[in-house]
Every structure is written in C-alpha cells, then in structure tokens.
Amino acid sequence: MFHAPQLAGRTGYRPSYRVDELNRCPGCGGAQWYVGRITAECAFCGAALPIAEAGNIGARLSITAQAA
Numbered sequence: 001m002f003h004a005p006q007l008a009g010r011t012g013y014r015p016s017y018r019v020d021e022l023n024r025c026p027g028c029g030g031a032q033w034y035v036g037r038i039t040a041e042c043a044f045c046g047a048a049l050p051i052a053e054a055g056n057i058g059a060r061l062s063i064t065a066q067a068a
C-alpha cells in the first residue's frame with residue numbers, strides 16, 4: 001500500500017486524521033484519539049488512521065551552500 005505512489009483523485013477514499021478538525025472514527029464513530037507522530041489511534045476500538053499533516057510536522061534539515 002505504501003509502496004505505490006498515491007495520486008490524488010485516483011486512489012479512492014482514504015480516511016485520515018486531521019489535526020485541526022473534529023475527527024470521527026470510521027469504525028465506531030468515537031471522537032477520542034491517541035495521537036502519535038505518524039498515526040492516530042481511536043481510544044475506543046483501536047482503529048489507526050494516518051495523520052494527514054504528518055509530513056509537515058517537525059524540523060526539516062536543509063543544507064544551503066554559501067559562497068566563501
């Protein structure tokens with residue numbers, strides 16, 4: 001599943017956890033989550049969803065060349 005490129009509009013419905021929104025569990029309808037760095041787990045049934053913004057959280061390493 002994670003090996004193929006994910007093309008928007010061609011992959012169907014993919015539930016994901018959104019940090020700034022009220023998230024309902026697709027399995028049980030619960031709204032309480034254990035939120036990790038990459039996934040969020042429903043507190044009631046244990047369903048895990050990928051966090052939609054997971055790729056944008058945290059520090060990024062950037063290397064810039066400087067002229068001497």
Ligand SMILES: [Zn+2]
Nearest residue numbers: 025028042045
């Ligand atoms: Zn649930």
